[in-house]
């Protein structure tokens with residue numbers, strides 16, 4: 102796809118935050134902070150994610166690939182560079198956020214994951230990256246992905262699970278309560294940061310075949326620890342202070358431990374993510 106087209110479906114012309122995701126209240130610095138966070142997050146783990154996408158059947162042919170919940174296009178741009186021949190369609194319910202994907206080399210479509218304005222059996226791949234954790238009921242979106250995939254098409258769902266997010270050394274057990282509050286806050290907004298453990302069962306319930314789950318790890322070996330700030334730093338916690346879910350003292354504790362961790366030349370971290378895949382019958 103050589104040009105970028107922007108399509109806005111009539112049902113979803115109003116840009117808005119979706120489910121437990123609100124780009125203006127996800128991290129410190131409002132929307133600008135979130136755009137930077139999404140970019141850093143993609144930069145950190147995309148090479149590993151791409152390796153898995155290829156292993157799970159994504160090639161440069163057989164598209165289009167519909168990236169549902171593409172957000173600002175952080176991954177769209179990287180997919181375009183890695184798979185230049187593959188037609189890409191970037192979908193998001195939040196038209197304002199999706200506008201930042203302009204120029205990513207994809208058709209942009211503002212739509213709900215559960216009501217895609219695409220023909221049945223028209224896609225080769227559907228990718229949902231860090232979207233399912235924000236949906237109060239992921240099944241309608243997964244069923245819609247199955248509808249738009251042609252038989253044999255592949256769904257790829259990349260997610261986390263808060264209970265096996267990775268490893269940090271040193272580890273600060275006093276932060277367990279703070280992390281629990283982050284998960285609880287997302288849950289109270291309809292999301293689920295422990296969705297990783299349900300991925301294969303969700304794909305089965307949505308009618309996919311040939312289901313597989315693969316973990317991917319990103320470590321601090323050879324990288325500045327600052328690259329991990331979107332995951333480990335206190336930025337994600339600041340909106341929780343504003344909403345009253347976290348006390349200032351808890352926030353200060355988390356900020357202090359992050360600064361200690363960053364300053365420790367022996368510190369090491371590994372983040373774990375998961376990609377589940379299935380085939381449309």
Ligand SMILES: C[S@@+](CC[C@H](N)C(=O)[O-])C[C@H]1O[C@@H](n2cnc3c(N)ncnc32)[C@H](O)[C@@H]1O
Nearest residue numbers: 119170171172175193194195213214230231232
């Ligand atoms: C955490 S962001 C991830 C963005 C992008 N996938 C990435 O990894 O950089 C979650 C995205 O899912 C979108 N989203 C949430 N619910 C949605 C829905 N029902 N339909 C379409 N997009 C949705 C949000 O607007 C947001 O862009």
